[in-house]
Amino acid sequence: xxxxxEGTLIKDQNSFWSTSDDDLIEFLKKDLQITRWDKAIIxxxxxxxxxxxxxxxxxxxxxxxxxxxxxKPTLTGLTIEEEELFENEYRSMLxxxxxxxxxxxxxxxxxxxxxxxxxxSEPPRTGAQLRWWKKKLKKAKTQxxxxxLRLKRENKATEESKHKIEAHDKRGxxxxxxxxxxxxxxxxxxxxxxxxxxxxxxSEVARWFESDIIKNFxxxxxxxxxxRNKDDDLEYWKTVRGDRKKKTASWExxxxxxxxxxxxxxxxxxxxx
Numbered sequence: 001x002x003x004x005x006e007g008t009l010i011k012d013q014n015s016f017w018s019t020s021d022d023d024l025i026e027f028l029k030k031d032l033q034i035t036r037w038d039k040a041i042i043x044x045x046x047x048x049x050x051x052x053x054x055x056x057x058x059x060x061x062x063x064x065x066x067x068x069x070x071x072k073p074t075l076t077g078l079t080i081e082e083e084e085l086f087e088n089e090y091r092s093m094l095x096x097x098x099x100x101x102x103x104x105x106x107x108x109x110x111x112x113x114x115x116x117x118x119x120x121s122e123p124p125r126t127g128a129q130l131r132w133w134k135k136k137l138k139k140a141k142t143q144x145x146x147x148x149l150r151l152k153r154e155n156k157a158t159e160e161s162k163h164k165i166e167a168h169d170k171r172g173x174x175x176x177x178x179x180x181x182x183x184x185x186x187x188x189x190x191x192x193x194x195x196x197x198x199x200x201x202x203s204e205v206a207r208w209f210e211s212d213i214i215k216n217f218x219x220x221x222x223x224x225x226x227x228r229n230k231d232d233d234l235e236y237w238k239t240v241r242g243d244r245k246k247k248t249a250s251w252e253x254x255x256x257x258x259x260x261x262x263x264x265x266x267x268x269x270x271x272x273x
Contacts, residue, residue: 004038011044012080018124021052032065039068047077047128077128086129090136095147098140105133181223182236182249185209187261202258209258210251 009031011017019027032040045053053071062068076083093101109130112123189209193200200208213220213227213234225235225246233248249257 005036006039006041007035007037008041008043009035010080011042014079014081017046017049017079021049024049024052025056029065032067032069035067037067039070041070041072043072044080045071045073046079046082046125047073048125076132078125078132082125082129083132086132086136095140095143099137099144102133102137102140106130106137109133180238182234182238182247183257183261185220185223186254186257187265190258190261191265202255202262205258206251206254209254 009028016027017024028042042053050071050073057064057069057071062070074080074083078086090098090102109126112126113130186205186209189212190205193205193208213224217224217227223237225237227234233250235246235248237244238247239245
């Protein structure tokens with residue numbers, strides 16, 4: 001006993017399925033005659049041809065031209081060529097216009113379904129077309145919502161990025177109020193010295209400031225932790241973003257703080273003008 005030969009007749013073209021039922025059967029007979037298959041499947045059968053083919057096969061007890069025959073309808077009810085044409089049409093539409101265009105298509109199909117036609121003149125597979133485009137309409141609406149949400153997120157991200165860039169650009173351009181208590185004290189002491197002795201060099205003011213801290217420690221102890229000798233650093237509390245942090249300051253570089261305090265006063269006076 002030989003091995004059974006099986007094959008598939010793929011019928012994907014509209015022109016094949018647009019023929020009359022009698023011609024359709026004759027074409028299939030001729031195809032089966034030349035196959036030399038034992039079993040065959042007709043693939044790509046649209047919904048409007050399923051019954052006629054099933055009736056034909058059952059009438060012949062499943063065997064046509066000596067071949068055991070069965071059919072495989074399309075999932076959509078359309079022909080394979082229609083599926084490809086409609087899919088390409090869908091993809092060619094602009095995303096923003098899809099829902100509107102598809103709605104118009106659905107309305108036209110529904111009009112065809114509601115219209116009385118002369119027997120044999122009805123548009124083929126209108127029901128399958130309607131289901132196809134309704135499914136695509138749902139997909140288009142879902143995509144529109146997804147696109148809208150994505151655009152909203154992108155706009156928000158752009159706006160946040162813009163604010164960050166603007167904030168970064170403004171750094172250093174506005175007035176800066178030095179909140180370091182040591183620097184504020186030096187600035188006040190420098191202004192006091194100017195009122196008493198006239199403007200002194202930053203180094204001279206720093207030496208006088210050191211002497212004043214040692215002599216009048218009670219006045220400064222609200223932020224100064226420890227006053228050591230001139231060879232050691234000064235320990236003090238510095239407030240940073242609401243937290244008190246232990247810091248040190250070099251006596252040797254105290255004059256730089258005097259210089260900085262004077263520059264800050266100049267900037268503030270320019271802003272006020």
